[in-house]
Amino acid sequence: xxxxxxxxxxxxxxxxxxxxxxxxxxxxxxxxxxxxxxxxxxxxxxxxxxxxxxxxxxxxxxxxxxxxxxxxxxxxxxxxxxxxxxxxxxxxxxxxxxxxxxxxxxxxxxxxxxxxxxxxxxxxxxxxxxxxxxxxxxxxxxxxxxxxxxxxxxxxxxxxxxxxxxxxxxxxxxxxxxxxxxxxxxxxxxxxxxxxxxxxxxxxxxxxxxxxxxxxxxxxxxxxxxxxxxxxxxxxxxxxxxxxxxxxxxxxxxxxxxxxxxxxxxxxxxxxxxxxxxxxxxxxxxxxxxxxxxxxxxxxxxxxxxxxxxxxxxxxxxxxxxxxxxxxxxxxxxxxxxxxx
Numbered sequence: 361x362x363x364x365x366x367x368x369x370x371x372x373x374x375x376x377x378x379x380x381x382x383x384x385x386x387x388x389x390x391x392x393x394x395x396x397x398x399x400x401x402x403x404x405x406x407x408x409x410x411x412x413x414x415x416x417x418x419x420x421x422x423x424x425x426x427x428x429x430x431x432x433x434x435x436x437x438x439x440x441x442x443x444x445x446x447x448x449x450x451x452x453x454x455x456x457x458x459x460x461x462x463x464x465x466x467x468x469x470x471x472x473x474x475x476x477x478x479x480x481x482x483x484x485x486x487x488x489x490x491x492x493x494x495x496x497x498x499x500x501x502x503x504x505x506x507x508x509x510x511x512x513x514x515x516x517x518x519x520x521x522x523x524x525x526x527x528x529x530x531x532x533x534x535x536x537x538x539x540x541x542x543x544x545x546x547x548x549x550x551x552x553x554x555x556x557x558x559x560x561x562x563x564x565x566x567x568x569x570x571x572x573x574x575x576x577x578x579x580x581x582x583x584x585x586x587x588x589x590x591x592x593x594x595x596x597x598x599x600x601x602x603x604x605x606x607x608x609x610x611x612x613x614x615x616x617x618x619x620x621x622x623x624x625x626x627x628x629x630x631x632x633x634x635x636x637x638x639x640x641x642x643x644x645x646x647x648x649x650x651x652x653x654x655x656x657x658x659x660x661x662x663x664x665x666x667x668x669x670x671x672x673x674x675x676x677x678x679x680x681x682x683x684x685x686x687x688x689x690x691x692x693x694x695x696x697x698x699x700x701x
Contacts, residue, residue, distance in 0.1 A: 390454055390456075393454065395454075396454055396455060396456040396457070397455075397456055397457050398457075399453050399454065399455040399457070399458075400449075400450055400453045400455025400456075400457050400458030400459075401457060401458075403446055403449050403450055403453065403455060403458035403461070403462075404455070404457050404458045404460075404461035405461075406442075406446060407442075407443075407446050407458065407461040407462045407464060407465055408461055408464060408465075410438060410439060410442045410443070410446075410465040411464040411465040411467075411468045413431065413438060414435065414438055414439065414465060414468045414469060414472060415468055417431055417432055417435055417634070418432075418636060422636070422637070426601050426602075426637075428636060429601055429605075429631070429635050429636060429637045432632065432634040432635045432636060433631065433632050433634070433635055433667055434666065434667060435472075435632075435634050436469075436472075436473050436634075436656060437666065438465075438469075439465045439466060439468070439469035440469075442465065443462060443465055443466050443469070446458065446461075446462045446465075447459070447462050450462055473656075476649075476650065476653070476655060476656055477655065478654075479654035480651065480652050480653060480654070481652050481653070481654060481680065481681035481682070481683075482652065482680045482681065483680070484680055484700060485680040485681065485698035485699055485700050486576065486577075486578045486699065486700055486701040487514050487515065487576055487578070487581070487677075487698070487699050487701055488511070488512055488513045488514050488515075488696065488697070488698045489513055489514065489515045489516075489517070489583075489624060489626060489672060489696065489697055489698075489699065490508055490511050490513035490515070490516050490517070490626075490685065490694055490695065490696040490697075491516075491517040491518075491519070491585075491626035491627060491628075491670055491671075491672055491694065491695050491696075492504075492508050492516075492517070492518055492519070492670070492685075492688070492690065492692065492694035492695070493518075493519045493520050493587065493628040493670060493690060493691075493692040494518050494519070494520055494521065494525075494529075494688070494690050494692075495520055495689070495690035495691050495692065496520045496521070496522040496525075496545075497522075498522075498525070498688075498689050498690055499689055500688075500689045501525045501528045501529055501532070502528055502531075502532045503688070503689065504688040504689055504690060505528070505529050505532035505533050506532060507685070507686060507688050507694075508685065508688065508694050509532070509533055509536040509537075511685050511694065511696050513696060514550065514551045514552065514576070515548065515549070515550045515551070515552075515574055515583060515624075515626075516533070516537065516548070516549040516550070517546070517547070517548050517549075517583075517585040517626035517627060518546065518547050518548075518549070518585075519545065519546050519568075519585065519586075519587035519627055519628045520545055520587060520628070521542060521545050521546065521547055522545075523545075526542055526547070529547070530542075533549050536549075536551075537549035537550055537551055538550075538551060539551070539552065539553055539554045540554075541554055541557045541570070541572060543557070543558075543559045543567050543569075543570035543585075544559060544566050544567025544568055544570070545566070545567065545568055545587060546567070546568055546569060546570055546585045546586065546587055546627070547570075547585070548570065548572055548583060548585050548626075550574050552574050552575050552576050552577075553574075553575045554572045554573065554574060554575075555572070555573045555575065556571075556572060556573045557570065557571070557572035557573075558570065558571055558572075559571075560584065560586070560611065560614050561610060561614075562586065562588070562607040562608075562610040562611050562614075563603075563606045563607055563609075563610045564589065564603075564607060568586065568587045568588075568589075568607075569584065569585065569586040569587065569607075569611060569614075569627070570584070570585050570586075571583070571584050571585075571614070571618075573620070576701060578701040579622070579701060580620065580622070581620070581622045581623070581624055581677070581701065582618055582620035582622065582623045582624070583623075583624045583625075583626065584611070584614075584615065584623070584624070584625045584626070584627070585625075585626050585627050586611055586625065586626075586627035586628075586629065587627055587628045587630075588604045588607050588608060588611075588627070588628065588629045588630040588631065589603040589604045589607055589630065590604070590630055591604050591630050591631070601630075601631075601637060604630050604631065604637065605637040608629070608631070608637060608638045608640050608641055609640045611640070611641055612639075612640025612641045612643075612644065613640065615641065615644055615645070615675075616644060620676075621676045622675070622676040622677050622701060623645070623674065623675040623676055623677075624672070624673070624674050624675075624677065624699070625641070625645060625671065625672070625673040625674070626671075626672055627670070627671065628669060628670050628671075628692065629641070629669060629670075629671050630669050631669055632667055632668055632669060633647050633650060633668070633671070641673065642673070644675060645673035645674060645675045646673060646674050646675070646679065647671060647672070647673055647682075648672045648673070648674060648679035648681075648682035648697035648699065649668060649671075649672070649682045649695075649697075651679040651682070652679035652680050652681050652682045652697070652698075653681075653682035653683065654682075654683065656668060657682060657683070657684050657695065658684075658693075659684055659692055659693040659694075659695055660691070660692050660693070661691050661692075662687050662688075662690060662691050662692055662693050663691075665684075665693060668695075669692075670692055670693070670694075670695045671695070672695055672696070672697045674697075674699055677699045677700065677701055678699060678700040679697055679698075679699050679700075680698050680699060680700050681697065681698045682695070682696070682697040682698075683695070683696055683697070684696070
């Protein structure tokens with residue numbers, strides 16, 4: 361059987377076989393090339409190393425510069441950055457060995473994070489909650505308050521409240537929320553009555569966490585608001601998160617002593633759900649984003665979110681949806697969730 365090809369004549373050039381051998385030339389170079397299995401060994405090793413880091417991230421020690429926590433903070437980005445680069449390099453090197461190896465970190469990433477790519481939200485829910493680190497240097501606290509109030513949240517938690525701006529937030533939110541309490545640099549605004557409000561010690565020199573009971577129409581809910589100490593990446597010290605880790609342990613102890621069967625934690629934890637240093641808290645509670653969100657829900661930095669460090673965690677209640685809110689003048693994005701009591 362004779363196969364026919366359509367021909368086209370370019371300006372001043374020879375005829376080109378459309379769909380014929382010339383169109384298949386990039387792939388034809390691989391055919392009969394025995395070196396495709398010998399080339400790219402270094403690329404293949406790099407691909408395997410990326411996969412191993414993702415699989416055994418919990419075994420990376422924190423003793424040196426908190427490398428384990430640092431890696432876990434940005435773990436979702438590991439394959440996103442390296443797999444396309446390794447794949448392109450494998451094509452350039454015409455290495456079948458490297459191409460096959462690149463599949464390994466891709467499969468591991470999908471196994472770890474693929475579930476976050478689907479929309480797990482459902483209808484219903486009794487209570488909408490929101491949380492926002494408003495930034496102590498926020499140039500427009502009134503506008504920020506208006507934006508988060510427009511979310512429709514029944515309960516709103518704010519962190520990093522500058523002492524001189526508290527009155528501004530109270531005034532801006534008073535028409536939407538009848539009840540509120542500010543403890544140190546964190547506060548809670550609610551459409552429902554509050555009771556038993558008190559600061560929570562998280563081993564710092566001032567109040568950055570609080571606990572209260574919200575009397576919703578469906579029953580009482582214990583609500584915690586927390587702002588964990590900041591972390592820094594320094595050349596000599598590495599990932600300096602010791603104070604954050606101590607505060608997380610203290611917060612975890614407080615939540616473990618909580619008598620209420622329904623608990624919601626709203627706050628800037630300065631860490632992701634993957635970070636082992638937050639286990640004292642995350643081992644007891646569920647992430648609304650992981651259970652009922654659509655995507656990763658990255659919240660920081662607001663200009664180009666790289667990590668979800670602003671969390672809404674629950675215990676004894678069922679998340680039905682979770683999302684990030686539009687950007688304000690803060691360096692964090694607000695986060696919100698709806699839960700079923």
